[in-house]
Amino acid sequence: MAALADINPFSPETIEDPRPFWHAMRMEQPVYQVPGTGYFAVSRYQDALYVLTNEEIFSSKEPPGLQQPPGPEVEAILKQGYPPAHTLLSNDPPSHTRFRALVNKAFSARRVAGMEPHIREIANHLVDGFIGAGRVELVSQFAVGLPLTVIADSLGVSREDMGKFKKWSDDSVAPLGGMISYQRQIECAHSLVEFQHYFAARLEERCLEPRDDLLTDLVNARLARVEPLNVPEMLNILQQLLVAGNETTTNLIASAMMLLLRSPEQMTALVADPSRIPNFVEEALRMESPVSALFRVTLIDTEVGGVKIPAGSRIIVIYGSANRDDAQFPDSHRLELERDNARSHLAFGQGVHFCIGAALARLEGRVAFETLLGRLHNIRFMTERNDFTHTPSFILRGLKQLWLEFDAA
Numbered sequence: 001m002a003a004l005a006d007i008n009p010f011s012p013e014t015i016e017d018p019r020p021f022w023h024a025m026r027m028e029q030p031v032y033q034v035p036g037t038g039y040f041a042v043s044r045y046q047d048a049l050y051v052l053t054n055e056e057i058f059s060s061k062e063p064p065g066l067q068q069p070p071g072p073e074v075e076a077i078l079k080q081g082y083p084p085a086h087t088l089l090s091n092d093p094p095s096h097t098r099f100r101a102l103v104n105k106a107f108s109a110r111r112v113a114g115m116e117p118h119i120r121e122i123a124n125h126l127v128d129g130f131i132g133a134g135r136v137e138l139v140s141q142f143a144v145g146l147p148l149t150v151i152a153d154s155l156g157v158s159r160e161d162m163g164k165f166k167k168w169s170d171d172s173v174a175p176l177g178g179m180i181s182y183q184r185q186i187e188c189a190h191s192l193v194e195f196q197h198y199f200a201a202r203l204e205e206r207c208l209e210p211r212d213d214l215l216t217d218l219v220n221a222r223l224a225r226v227e228p229l230n231v232p233e234m235l236n237i238l239q240q241l242l243v244a245g246n247e248t249t250t251n252l253i254a255s256a257m258m259l260l261l262r263s264p265e266q267m268t269a270l271v272a273d274p275s276r277i278p279n280f281v282e283e284a285l286r287m288e289s290p291v292s293a294l295f296r297v298t299l300i301d302t303e304v305g306g307v308k309i310p311a312g313s314r315i316i317v318i319y320g321s322a323n324r325d326d327a328q329f330p331d332s333h334r335l336e337l338e339r340d341n342a343r344s345h346l347a348f349g350q351g352v353h354f355c356i357g358a359a360l361a362r363l364e365g366r367v368a369f370e371t372l373l374g375r376l377h378n379i380r381f382m383t384e385r386n387d388f389t390h391t392p393s394f395i396l397r398g399l400k401q402l403w404l405e406f407d408a409a
């Protein structure tokens with residue numbers, strides 16, 4: 001294994017596969033001030049958990065990512081939309097508590113559980129689209145469509161607007177990785193404004209004509225002594241659902257399939273006993289965490305893992321590294337369907353910002369694999385087509401493509 005001093009955290013090789021870098025940090029300097037940045041990277045499980053559960057020290061009030069500063073053109077475009085609001089991801093208690101309580105109502109266990117038949121229908125429909133061919137590019141033909149259609153349907157987006165919806169989702173996520181051109185930033189700003197105007201109109205419709213959907217729940221979210229959401233706040237929450245909910249779940253499905261095909265014994269065990277799929281999904285979240293890292297800022301002088309950190313420092317919490325910490329998950333590089341603490345991973349975060357869509361993502365993961373393993377037999381890699389490369393990003397981890405062959409059931 002390479003030594004920490006020999007690893008360039010920003011090289012294309014490290015961005016493609018950060019695991020040697022994470023391993024070196026955990027072994028040598030678990031809380032590591034990344035040279036040339038001033039950022040403190042937190043790589044071990046217990047330290048990451050400590051940061052995530054002490055929000056009074058580690059604030060989320062900074063933009064969630066390595067955002068490039070908006071140039072004048074981007075600012076001018078954004079002025080044509082609604083004013084920015086900081087609701088969930090980039091907010092702290094007590095303000096965060098109000099939004100979280102209101103949005104929790106829209107993401108109730110009842111609403112999520114009630115989505116299962118519809119999610120299964122979408123998964124089957126996607127499989128119908130490729131099963132006859134005996135081969136599939138799983139990312140574009142299945143893993144993108146499942147979460148995107150689920151969230152679009154629950155927000156009442158019509159089928160003819162799906163293309164636009166996909167673009168808004170992609171363009172909401174793209175700026176977060178900190179790796180896009182200025183031209184692309186301009187495009188993303190246009191997208192955001194278009195998205196805001198589209199959903200402002202839909203919210204207005206739900207006020208006049210309520211339906212049984214997530215959007216109506218958001219409009220109607222009321223709690224005693226808590227001010228209801230206004231339009232810019234609702235739009236910000238909707239955008240966060242796109243940012244946090246689509247690409248993450250897509251990446252989970254594709255990387256989970258890759259892991260499974262690399263562990264033939266586990267594949268056989270899972271096909272024989274699909275009741276193990278939920279734990280398999282937890283293991284996939286742990287080993288290939290779709291959100292590999294996010295940021296915090298220290299509000300006071302503090303200490304993590306024995307390292308002194310001044311107030312105002314930026315912290316990178318590396319969920320992906322924490323989830324491969326052998327101290328928490330022995331033989332962390334192994335996919336183990338029987339791992340009894342698999343669910344204690346940090347792939348959904350922890351503390352006040354714990355993923356609001358975790359139950360939905362878990363449900364989508366389970367239904368995806370029940371459907372794929374139930375209908376496709378003898379699934380295998382199309383070796384000549386796969387290079388297993390990932391979309392370059394500091395904070396999201398996902399395969400660009402995954403080509404498979406199979407025999408139809």
Ligand code: HEM
Nearest residue numbers: 088089244245248249252291347348349353355356357361
């Ligand atoms: C495999 C899929 C997913 C993963 C890995 C994931 C991961 C995460 C993580 C790590 C956080 C915590 C952020 C922090 O610590 O600052 C988070 C928060 C959040 N997630 Fe997810 N997420 C997934 C799916 C979803 C889905 C399906 C939705 C909704 C449709 C969603 C909506 C959110 C929202 C709104 C937050 C912010 C919560 C808050 O700040 O209070 N996520 N997610």
